[in-house]
Amino acid sequence: VLFTEFSFIFIFLPITLAVYYWLPEGRQRLVAIIVASIVFYSAWNIYFLPMLLFAIISNYLIAVQLHKSGNKGWFYLGLVVALTPIVYFKYSGLFIHTAGIDIDTGFFGEKLGSLLPLGISFYTFQQITYLTDVYGRRNEPGRFVDYAFFKLFFPQLIAGPILHYNQLVPQIGQPVDRERLFAEGTVYFLIGFIKKFFLADGFAAYSDPIYDGTDPVTTQMALIATLGYTFQLYFDFSGYSDMALGLARMFGFLLPWNFDSPYKARSISDFWRRWHMTLSRFLRDYVYIPLGGNRYGEISRYRNLILTMLIGGLWHGAAWTFVLWGGLHGLGLAINHLWNRFVGIRLFGLGWVLTFIMVALLWVLFRATSFERAMDIYRGLIAFEPLDGDRFWWWALAGAAITFLMPNSHRIVEFVSERMRLPAGFSITRLAPRLGVYAALSSLVLYGAAYAYYTTDLDRVAYRHLTAPQYASGMDNRSGDFRNNLWSKQLFAEDETRIMLAGSSFTSDTGNFQLLRDEQRIAVSDTFGMGGNGIMNGLRAIASVANERQADIFIVGISPLNFGITVKSMPFPGECLDVVEPEFAANGYEFPVRPLGACNALPSQPSSYLSVLDANRNGGVFQFKNFIRNIALSPTQNPLLLKSLQLNGLPGRLDDIVVKFDRMRQSQVLIRNTENGSDQRFNWRSRKIIESLSKDEISYDALKILKEIVRKSGGVLVAYETPTVAHSDAPHIYPEGFFEEYQSRMTVVLAELGIPYLDLSRILPWNGAAMRDFIHPELSIRPLIHEILLAWIFDPEALRQAGIVDPAKVPDIPGIEEVLR
Amino acid sequence: MKALRRIGEFAIFLTVFLIAFGLYQMPDTPTKFIYYNF
Numbered sequence: 090v091l092f093t094e095f096s097f098i099f100i101f102l103p104i105t106l107a108v109y110y111w112l113p114e115g116r117q118r119l120v121a122i123i124v125a126s127i128v129f130y131s132a133w134n135i136y137f138l139p140m141l142l143f144a145i146i147s148n149y150l151i152a153v154q155l156h157k158s159g160n161k162g163w164f165y166l167g168l169v170v171a172l173t174p175i176v177y178f179k180y181s182g183l184f185i186h187t188a189g190i191d192i193d194t195g196f197f198g199e200k201l202g203s204l205l206p207l208g209i210s211f212y213t214f215q216q217i218t219y220l221t222d223v224y225g226r227r228n229e230p231g232r233f234v235d236y237a238f239f240k241l242f243f244p245q246l247i248a249g250p251i252l253h254y255n256q257l258v259p260q261i262g263q264p265v266d267r268e269r270l271f272a273e274g275t276v277y278f279l280i281g282f283i284k285k286f287f288l289a290d291g292f293a294a295y296s297d298p299i300y301d302g303t304d305p306v307t308t309q310m311a312l313i314a315t316l317g318y319t320f321q322l323y324f325d326f327s328g329y330s331d332m333a334l335g336l337a338r339m340f341g342f343l344l345p346w347n348f349d350s351p352y353k354a355r356s357i358s359d360f361w362r363r364w365h366m367t368l369s370r371f372l373r374d375y376v377y378i379p380l381g382g383n384r385y386g387e388i389s390r391y392r393n394l395i396l397t398m399l400i401g402g403l404w405h406g407a408a409w410t411f412v413l414w415g416g417l418h419g420l421g422l423a424i425n426h427l428w429n430r431f432v433g434i435r436l437f438g439l440g441w442v443l444t445f446i447m448v449a450l451l452w453v454l455f456r457a458t459s460f461e462r463a464m465d466i467y468r469g470l471i472a473f474e475p476l477d478g479d480r481f482w483w484w485a486l487a488g489a490a491i492t493f494l495m496p497n498s499h500r501i502v503e504f505v506s507e508r509m510r511l512p513a514g515f516s517i518t519r520l521a522p523r524l525g526v527y528a529a530l531s532s533l534v535l536y537g538a539a540y541a542y543y544t545t546d547l548d549r550v551a552y553r554h555l556t557a558p559q560y561a562s563g564m565d566n567r568s569g570d571f572r573n574n575l576w577s578k579q580l581f582a583e584d585e586t587r588i589m590l591a592g593s594s595f596t597s598d599t600g601n602f603q604l605l606r607d608e609q610r611i612a613v614s615d616t617f618g619m620g621g622n623g624i625m626n627g628l629r630a631i632a633s634v635a636n637e638r639q640a641d642i643f644i645v646g647i648s649p650l651n652f653g654i655t656v657k658s659m660p661f662p663g664e665c666l667d668v669v670e671p672e673f674a675a676n677g678y679e680f681p682v683r684p685l686g687a688c689n690a691l692p693s694q695p696s697s698y699l700s701v702l703d704a705n706r707n708g709g710v711f712q713f714k715n716f717i718r719n720i721a722l723s724p725t726q727n728p729l730l731l732k733s734l735q736l737n738g739l740p741g742r743l744d745d746i747v748v749k750f751d752r753m754r755q756s757q758v759l760i761r762n763t764e765n766g767s768d769q770r771f772n773w774r775s776r777k778i779i780e781s782l783s784k785d786e787i788s789y790d791a792l793k794i795l796k797e798i799v800r801k802s803g804g805v806l807v808a809y810e811t812p813t814v815a816h817s818d819a820p821h822i823y824p825e826g827f828f829e830e831y832q833s834r835m836t837v838v839l840a841e842l843g844i845p846y847l848d849l850s851r852i853l854p855w856n857g858a859a860m861r862d863f864i865h866p867e868l869s870i871r872p873l874i875h876e877i878l879l880a881w882i883f884d885p886e887a888l889r890q891a892g893i894v895d896p897a898k899v900p901d902i903p904g905i906e907e908v909l910r
Numbered sequence: 911m912k913a914l915r916r917i918g919e920f921a922i923f924l925t926v927f928l929i930a931f932g933l934y935q936m937p938d939t940p941t942k943f944i945y946y947n948f
Binding site for chain 1 (some may be wrong): 911916918919920924927928930932934
């Protein structure tokens with residue numbers, strides 16, 4: 090859960106506050122916070138919860154033994170136990186990748202080093218501070234409940250500030266002005282929210298494409314990248330810290346500051362006193378001083394500074410760019426000290442300018458995903474080309490004004506707090522429980538609306554008339570087939586030619602559109618669910634439609650991602666179970682069921698409605714959210730892109746597509762949402778994709794079963810290869826030769842099974858680096874793919890002549906004429 | 911009177927809640943935290 094998410098602000102927080110203040114003061118409140126924090130952590134990924142709990146319990150038990158015996162051995166054991174997980178998850182990948190080896194973690198075919206338990210970097214440090222403080226007799230191990238609270242207290246659990254036991258636990262049970270703290274906390278939270286949600290993400294929109302692209306970098310771009318990220322990172326991280334401080338205050342606790350206007354710093358050491366202050370202190374106390382600090386003369390002092398910052402750099406991320414970034418900061422600190430010692434002239438304004446420039450320049454290294462890209466940006470900066478007008482400069486001006494001139498959040502909170510007069514009789518212990526009840530009731534209203542939507546015909550009506558307003562936007566849902574419930578309903582009118590399209594999210598959107606061909610109405614019901622979740626999702630959807638004989642033509646989009654070991658892991662919840670199970674049994678398969686998050690998110694299970702509350706996350710009840718969004722957008726809604734398509738004019742439209750593709754080839758498409766680059770995390774080989782496509786293997790049989798289900802329904806099944814990248818376009822995604830091998834295998838399999846196969850894999854102007862992912866909202870690719878597919882079905886000759894794909898590779902579709910009547 | 915005030919409070923909360931929910935559905939809402947595509 091992120092602090093900016095809807096479900097956090099409007100549900101988790103008020104309910105937690107309510108329970109907290111409803112309980113009498115004392116241990117119960119701590120337990121309430123601990124439970125809430127565990128829920129908070131698990132909401133991200135419950136699989137890592139046992140690890141967190143193990144870390145907490147082992148750390149505590151060792152600290153107790155350490156305190157009892159005073160034996161240094163316990164201390165070292167504690168360090169090893171605390172550090173092992175972070176070394177395994179965060180750093181092993183770095184060294185293994187550097188050595189050029191990929192190791193399968195056993196988790197969903199992910200590579201070692203690509204899975205990182207949430208907050209591990211922070212809670213590991215907290216474990217070390219605790220152990221050291223117990224060892225140094227700065228505090229007792231304390232009660233377990235206090236200790237668990239210190240470790241788990243959710244405002245600081247995943248991104249700091251890094252706390253000492255003594256900074257938090259002594260505050261338990263202290264009399265404080267809760268009402269004032271609560272009001273201050275709200276102000277803090279609001280400031281943090283604005284920083285993170287509006288400012289940080291606003292800057293990211295400018296700088297991300299430059300860091301993630303491969304374009305040559307002009308001076309203008311380099312400046313945007315450098316300044317944009319400098320402000321983005323500050324607003325992001327300090328905003329997050331403000332929110333953490335605010336949340337803690339809402340519960341009556343003070344957390345240490347983490348930022349104190351760092352961009353106003355007048356020297357590098359001043360900067361590190363103001364930036365991520367709790368980390369700087371940690372590094373000083375637990376790395377720099379144990380290394381010897383400044384006790385052994387000047388030379389060792391500078392060595393220790395640089396070493397400390399190297400380690401600090403590595404802590405920020407497991408990549409050599411971070412190490413270099415830390416090392417250079419260490420060097421800066423050393424020069425800073427040397428200057429003070431031997432020159433000693435105070436620079437005033439110049440010191441501030443130099444510090445800001447150095448910090449900003451080094452952020453480039455921090456942000457860039459490779460040395461090469463960082464160098465591109467540095468080269469751009471020193472090319473000194475003339476600059477153009479750009480809206481970014483206004484953003485930069487605003488960022489500069491805020492960070493250089495404005496008082497920081499602590500001063501603002503202080504200022505407000507001094508002048509604030511709370512209303513008489515205002516009591517947080519009375520208000521919080523009410524807010525919690527309101528939040529719970531409001532959630533019920535929303536839950537009820539979602540439930541009503543899915544259990545009445547409203548979803549069908551909305552689906553037919555209100556979906557797919559913009560094919561080009563909002564594609565952030567990649568969960569399971571959220572329309573499972575719809576497939577058992579009559580989606581098409583009786584007199585339509587009924588086409589079901591189950592593509593990957595790259596080429597499909599949710600929606601239903603109608604077209605005309607020779608006065609015959611054609612309806613296409615589009616879904617995704619074939620994507621990263623494996624072919625079983627699409628199979629399930631098709632199975633339930635075919636079983637009810639609801640469609641005539643089934644088009645499935647496939648890609649390598651659909652196949653391999655994930656096929657085995659796909660469960661079939663809901664009504665299509667009875668369709669698919671016998672088919673699998675007939676092929677000698679035990680029914681393959683293994684719980685996997687994505688597929689549990691089905692509206693047919695009441696529990697999954699809960700995800701409707703989590704608006705910012707991929708959820709199973711996406712259709713309902715889409716519905717809400719369409720209502721919100723309705724005044725400006727675009728007309729359906731394909732609604733007016735007259736298929737009779739198809740050849741001309743295909744010419745347009747050729748032009749559009751050409752235009753795409755010439756333009757650099759920059760993708761903002763680079764977090765979607767998950768495909769590069771897959772260990773393609775270990776998924777055994779190609780092997781599983783051999784006869785009598787699971788993926789082969791899944792396709793065979795799909796064909797069989799459709800044949801029984803009297804429909805026609807065709808497949809197309811989803812536009813995809815190959816090694817030559819995107820070596821960071823596919824191993825060499827993988828895609829070609831997959832494709833030739835797939836061609837043979839589908840020919841054997843008698844499923845016509847249209848290869849659209851190479852249709853796009855891939856630029857592997859700029860298009861790091863399969864999901865590219867800006868490309869507006871979906872309507873083009875739809876038109877090509879419809880052309881294949883209704884007028885293959887026109888498609889052959891259009892020259893979009895190799896004419897020899899546009900197969901005829903046997904039996905299509907009968908289906909089309 | 912007190913009950914009326916509570917109902918009023920809830921109405922305000924629900925309104926803010928629903929508007930915020932709607933706003934979070936807008937296409938440009940930042941969605942920085944994305945699950946891995948398992």
